[in-house]
Amino acid sequence: MVMWPLQLLAEKVKRFMPMRLYDTAQAAVVDIQLNDHVRMYVCGITPYDSTHLGHAATYLSYDLIIRRLEDLGHTVQLVRNVTDVDDSILPKARELGIDFLELAETEMNRFSQDMVALNTRRADSEPRATESIEGIVDLISTLVDRGHTYTTEGTTYFDVTTFPAFGKLSHLTEQEMIALAAERGGRPDDPKQRNPLDFVLWQPSADDEPSWDSPFGLGRPGWHIECSAMSMSALGPALDIHGGGADLIFPHHECEIAQSESANGEPFSKYWVHAGLVAYQGTKMSKSLGNLVFVSDLRKTIDPRAIRLALMAHHYRSGFEWFDDEGPQAQRDLERLVRSAGGAEPAKGGSLIDQVRDALDDDLNTPLVHQLLLKEAQAIEKGETSASPGCLVASAALCGIELR
Ligand SMILES: [Zn+2]
Known part of the structure; x- marks a missing residue:
């Protein structure tokens, strides 16, 4: 078949058309304009339970995006963190009577095996929160110096009134944010907070919890600051694509934006891509309901x-x-x-x-x-x-x- 120049041109243009994805911040499907090298950060697991189908669906989505971007000629640097110290892994380790790092190790190995079996791309780096404390402390110090924090009875909070754009990712009203914060690990009723939406950057540890020395006292980091610090040290102050499950849009990713942009003075991520949540036979799939479908179980048959x-x-x-x-x-x-x-x-x-x-x-x-x-x-x-x-x-x- 003779290929006419116009057809050739059309094919060429088509080949360089960007992917279109839904960007949560713009609340629309948009052209994803990227340089050759793509910096992608996807929030990883808290290794206190096995990989369920919701995780698999989420990480498969980013894997497909990466495969297509590579097919288009990009190189993608994927960083997927491990939240190995936070408010969910510590109580679980206590309940099991084992060290939280031992629990993390076991579940991280299971997660890796599931991800390899599902043929998802390995992350270029998988920073662990417990190995990133120095960067976390440095980032909080920057926020302290820039006047974005306050400390009450040993807990250092981010003051959301210093970041007027708070809410720009989730597009939620203040009342909706307060209600969701209460459901998702925030403490809007905490009398030590000046504003119900303020969130913890650093807190004292309970007696049986790990603690690190810091200028803000002996303690451990809040969850949100971990991802801001880990993404920054692996990929720099600005990302191309930030991903995670849709349940992370608020408060986790909203808080990441507030911290990162307050510290660096530039947009944190060019695009925000979120994966929907998976239910099981008509019911929300959740640990508390005991109806999680584990990838390792499915793989048996x-x-x-x-x-x-x-x-x-x-x-x-x-x-x-x-x-x-x-x-x-x-x-x-x-x-x-x-x-x-x-x-x-x-x-x-x-x-x-x-x-x-x-x-x-x-x-x-x-x-x-x-x-x-x-x-x-x-x-x-x-x-x-x-x-x-x-x-x-x-x-x-x-x-x-x-x-x-
Ligand atoms: Zn995260």
């Missing part, structure tokens, strides 16, 4: 590639319910894809991979990708001449699913 495929059938942002029959269905779908691929070499081009790329660029439309892959398998089964096992292999590989 379902190929991890099928878990990936099953999660891709849901849009990353919508939040979805997981039903027990989805695993076996995805296993059958995977077997069908493998059979249709027939061990073919991955093809270099083809219309399927272009359609998959377009779908990924369209705010990570993985349900459409899922459909496209299965439709191609069906066309191969029917012997349609336009169908290509090599294209199927290459398209699935772009999504982290190896069919060969």
Whole structure:
């Protein structure tokens, strides 16, 4: 086929069209304009329980974004922290009667095994809060020097009245923020706070909790300041993409913005991309309800590639319910894809991979990708001449699913 110059130009332009993703701060799907090198920070786990399907869905979303950005020619530097000291891991370690670092170690190993099995990219660095105390203390000191803090009875707080843009990420009213803060680990009723939305930067430790020396007294950091300090030391003051579960938008990410921008005087992250939450058969999936679906349990009967495929059938942002029959269905779908691929070499081009790329660029439309892959398998089964096992292999590989 003769390729006319205009067609060539159109193809070229298309190839350099950016991905479009929903940016929480702008509350819209926007073109993601990035330099060659992309600095991405994704809030990691608090290692006090095993990886559940909600974690898997969240980290799979960023993995797909990274794979597509790399496909577009970017290099992506991924930093995913480990919150190994905070208000959730310490009580759990106390309940189990073990050292919190021992608990962290065990759960971090389980998490790594699950992530490797799911074929998600390894993070370039995984800073741990307990190994980042110096940077955390330095950052709090900067905030103290700049007049953003106050200390009451040994606890140092961030004073939100010094950051008028507080709320710009979540777009919540003050009353909504106060209600959510109470639900998500904040202490809006704490009489030591000047404002219900102020939050802890540094606090005294209980007798059986770890503590570090600091200019603000012996104690331990608040949760939010950990991520601001860890992202800054690994990636610098400004990020390209910051990610995490949607339940982190407020207060965690709102507080990160307040701290980082108050300390550095520049925008913290160019884009904010959040993954929706996963429910289980009609009920919110939560530790307290005891209905968490663990990846390690699913892996006993379902190929991890099928878990990936099953999660891709849901849009990353919508939040979805997981039903027990989805695993076996995805296993059958995977077997069908493998059979249709027939061990073919991955093809270099083809219309399927272009359609998959377009779908990924369209705010990570993985349900459409899922459909496209299965439709191609069906066309191969029917012997349609336009169908290509090599294209199927290459398209699935772009999504982290190896069919060969
Ligand atoms: Zn975080």
